[in-house]
Amino acid sequence: MSVTLLAIDLATVGTVCLLAVVGLRERDRPGALVASGLWLVLAVVAAGAVTARLGLLPIRLALALALGGWLVAVPLWAGFVFAYTSRGPALTRRSALLAVGYVAVLGLGLLWSSTAGETAGGFVQVVIAALQTLLLGVGLFGVFLVVRAWRIDTGLSGGQALGLSLGGICLTLLLFTVSTLDTLAAETIPPTLSAVLATAAFGFATSTVGAALFEDAPATGPLARQSVLETMREAVVVTDREGRLVDANAAAERTFGIALGSDAGRAASAVVGHDLDDLTDETVTIATPGGTREFDVGRSVLTDRRGETIGRSYRFRDVTDRQTRRQRLEVLERVLRHNLRNDLDAIRGFAEALSDGVTDDPDTVTDRIDAIATDLVEIGETVARAEQVMARNSLECELVDLEVLAAEVLTGTDNEAVESTITVTGRKRPLRTDREILRTALREVVANAVEHSSPSPTVAIDIERRDEGARIAVRDDGPGIPARERRVLLDGEENPLRHGSGVGLWFVSWAVTRLGGDLAVRTPDEGGSEVILTIPDRSESGR
Template structure:
């Protein structure tokens, strides 16, 4: 083999070795998106440089054959570049799979056309030797198919560069990703411009500097790989990680555009709305959750403060602190809003429990203790305005009430602390609760079971029924107090069961009902005891509702969801 103009040949071979070495290193990082297509791109580029070097130094008879083989490597370069850019930027979804398959078929077609050119001469029609100052170049006369290929390859090269530019402009990127992107753009721009210069006829006849420009491209790629960690920290990996993180979040996240249409929602948000992705994305937030939409409307940017949103999720009443932040693609231009939810149900329930129990200890128990202390002091001082037996009876009765209250508080705290639910037979739980109250009163308590149902509940359920029945007896001022406990259906709804406790007493006050609904009491007014609070907490804990009907007495209704597998 005659090595005419050895400097140019050796320069191309050096470029081939540098690029091939980088390709081999890249192939070792196959777990990073885009590295396989980048490795193929580098190997194809290396083959192109080797082929061109051999073509420069080979005998005339081999030049056309080497041109045909080298063309197969050349054809692979723009396709690999475009696929790499799709994978690297994370924009793979922009191009359907069938379109990519078509591009592969077209590239293979061009390569086969080059290898069979001697049959049809559609790629090269002829070539001639052109003497140079250093060695002989061969000048090719291209066929019509080569022009089609040139347009195809330029489109893929520019398309890939456009994807990287879009990534740079459209997203917030750190210095590593910016360095990677600029290195890639420089790496592709150098051989691309060299190729344009060649086809514009600005070089010596027959001398194509494209393959030689690959050496400079290799330098830019080495910088991207080793300084800016191209093979380990790609935008696609970042975006996939971010998407996966958001999808796995237990807190709901919703993104809306400027028209308040949902553009994305994570699985937790879909569960919150009780909708599928198809029924959520693209729909107006007003139609999906009007109260949430109103809450977002009331949001004032840069003002600290919690906004609360409540919703039944999987049959459980849940409370969320809601945050609203502007969304912007670039240049701080707002394009929508990001709505985040933080589930504070447990925290708020605990706060409510503490407030009520604290009030009971501070107010009710303090009053009872004051009674005991007062009578004990009078006995000590010898005050005989009230018979001693009466005072001791009051002390004993009040102390017994304190013991009963302490026992009740212990049961309440235990019921609150039990987080797990188990299958509970409603009729059986109600019967046990009524029997417990009957042991302490002579009031007429009747039980009617019109429906046997099972619910997912815990110890709070029986305690709540006990408290409701006991309240109906204790706060009943009728001459003949009566209480009716009824277990039955909720209208025509087969998914729920209702426990109704009806008495013939004076009726519950509007204040007490309002306090239960608001979850708090005024400083100078208090509900009559912990019983109604236990009933309220029970309904919320087990995914139900509590309601009151005051008409010739009071009817308290606890509605609970039945187990689906009954």
């Protein structure tokens, strides 16, 4: 019997027992209770080596105890790291049961393989080797998370990281060699077992007692940052120094359709749909799964403790509604300042002419007054409809049969001489959207087409159903929408020198934006005008 090895084993037992007491005392801290269980397992393994060296326990039982300890210690080590750093899988009852089942299957397999000897089949040996390798990988992953918590999360000091990594490597790699021992033929406890246990105990002791392991758990930083990110309404995207996607909060996942499991590591610009290296202080327009949206984007450089750039974070604030409100104010200001004032001036002029008896055709003047007043009433009704639609707090999505909806809109036109057609291409399936907003917008487009066409207008509605939504094109045979009107609408702003003449198309633009879609206006070569509404199909998630 080697007195030195016995002394080392005794010191190991005392050290890990002390650590287990510390873990129990700090059991309210993240990972402390799991760490206490880990150190108790190491204490049992070391105590088995002591009793075997004293001749109180058969060598083969002590080695079997060491093998069983390795099987239990590695999952406990991984569980401690997951809880302590708040990285990796969450510790739940289900994951604990899976770990217990895995250890039991592997332990029984190793026991049967060692007792069966050459009678154990080759397939069984391969399966056991694969299970051992998987357990090895779990342990090394725990070491990786410790190093990450030190280098990236900055939640661990160098001493804590070094001690924990040393203990984790000993558990994972060196205790792994115990599984290769022939426990039935061994005649002594190998010195490597004592060295492994002593080194692991030393590493855990220096990180726990000397470096105050449980005073400030590194999980605090990631948990706090994650909590803040997940509660933010703005979409946040994090990239590495190469511009690859590293992380995104829930708002970003909803806004840009990000799936971190598959999108992490891809170029963030491709995932977001906009070149992140070409951002300016101006509002940017990005085509998202929920439609074209406008964002104010803030950028921050991420640095490590040495001040070196390790990545960037981008905050996307959706200002689409704000931009729409600004447009509404501009249009309403123009209605009051230009349309209303000019039309009232015209009415007053015609009324004065009638009152003074200076007109030769009173009926014509009366008709002009009536037409102007009717136009003002229509503008007022359109503004009221726009306010009613835009004032709704949320969309009321339902499945809408677009062909039936288009037929309803065409049937509701005031002009009975309208010649209309409806064409549907693609899969004939309902679109999930807000029926009332879409119906009102489509009715406004059709009414505008009928009003500005010939006495017997022709209106065609082409519906193209796509996987991601629908494209609804309304064509007429009228004079077409003036280029100035199209420019103002597509630029999205009015001013005293450049403004439209009505409210209808603005209302359609706001309604389509509210649905998360896009609006386009074009003049076909064969004449007339074409207004195109692209509406996304909103899923049950409400995206």
